[in-house]
Amino acid sequence: MFELTILGSSSATPAYNRNPSSQVLNFNEHYYLIDCGEATQNQLNRYKIKTVRIDYIFISHLHGDHYLGLVGLLSSMHLKGRIEPITIFGPPPLLEIIEIQLKYSETQLRYPFIFIPINAEKEEIILVNDDVSVQTIIMNHRIACTGFLFTEIKKKRKLRPEKILEYNIPVVEMNGIKGGKDFTMENGTIILNEEITIDSPVPRSYAYFSDTIFTPENAIKIKGVDILYHEATFMHDLLDRAKETFHTTALQAGQFAELAGVKMLLVGHFSARYKELEPLLQECRSAFENSFLASEGTKFSV
Ligand SMILES: [Zn+2]
Ligand SMILES: [Zn+2]
Numbered sequence: 001m002f003e004l005t006i007l008g009s010s011s012a013t014p015a016y017n018r019n020p021s022s023q024v025l026n027f028n029e030h031y032y033l034i035d036c037g038e039a040t041q042n043q044l045n046r047y048k049i050k051t052v053r054i055d056y057i058f059i060s061h062l063h064g065d066h067y068l069g070l071v072g073l074l075s076s077m078h079l080k081g082r083i084e085p086i087t088i089f090g091p092p093p094l095l096e097i098i099e100i101q102l103k104y105s106e107t108q109l110r111y112p113f114i115f116i117p118i119n120a121e122k123e124e125i126i127l128v129n130d131d132v133s134v135q136t137i138i139m140n141h142r143i144a145c146t147g148f149l150f151t152e153i154k155k156k157r158k159l160r161p162e163k164i165l166e167y168n169i170p171v172v173e174m175n176g177i178k179g180g181k182d183f184t185m186e187n188g189t190i191i192l193n194e195e196i197t198i199d200s201p202v203p204r205s206y207a208y209f210s211d212t213i214f215t216p217e218n219a220i221k222i223k224g225v226d227i228l229y230h231e232a233t234f235m236h237d238l239l240d241r242a243k244e245t246f247h248t249t250a251l252q253a254g255q256f257a258e259l260a261g262v263k264m265l266l267v268g269h270f271s272a273r274y275k276e277l278e279p280l281l282q283e284c285r286s287a288f289e290n291s292f293l294a295s296e297g298t299k300f301s302v
Pocket of ligand 1: 011012021063065066211269
């Protein structure tokens with residue numbers, strides 16, 4: 001299971017039933033919440049996503065449309081009796097913002113709450129577990145902002161049962177062979193790993209590009225990812241406005257996806273000035289065919 005659900009696709013303010021940024025990535029029934037704009041918990045309810053399954057929350061930056069739903073969500077988790085720990089990754093001042101709200105409502109969360117500050121000056125791996133690794137990518141926005149690259153952990157190679165019998169491979173050797181080692185027989189003959197194992201599937205990947213001005217230099221960092229989400233706040237006729245506000249146009253988002261050679265592009269973070277989104281999609285597709293709108297409730301899987 002590697003499935004992304006879009007919870008919010010609006011930029012600064014909610015508009016036309018579109019909510020501010022939020023998405024949830026379901027990876028083997030562990031949920032990774034990415035940004036948490038206002039109304040995120042309503043959206044989680046609406047799409048029947050169990051908040052108890054959310055283990056990790058990632059906040060890209062401190063513009064309100066990316067985190068103003070966070071304390072509400074944390075409070076509801078507390079009220080519903082959550083005991084499972086939660087880990088939040090975000091800009092360092094986010095901790096103070098959360099703590100001050102909990103302090104004045106005299107709330108003591110029932111569950112362990114772990115905060116990991118993100119360094120927006122240095123790209124690094126911030127999480128590795130059995131399923132995925134998560135790396136930050138520095139966005140180019142008005143305030144410190146990071147995107148996230150989720151990459152599935154590559155599974156070990158699989159043994160070919162018929163080869164195990166043929167070469168009489170002892171159990172003690174098997175783990176090493178799954179890890180890529182060759183096998184040496186008693187007579188000294190070396191059996192190459194490729195002959196006795198099958199490679200595991202190519203790891204799946206998802207890149208989340210939060211608010212950013214068009215930054216082609218970042219394309220190399222996500223070469224060939226399965227799905228890229230990139231903001232596309234404006235149509236290209238508002239390029240000047242996009243530059244002023246450190247945002248990207250739909251055309252540029254398509255160009256970026258083309259440069260990065262991704263398999264699929266999702267665009268979102270639409271300005272409240274657009275009632276119809278189809279023109280943004282068409283503009284995006286003029287540069288990158290396999291593009292889709294990251295609209296509320298849509299799911300994408302790899
Ligand atoms: Zn935003
Ligand atoms: Zn922003």
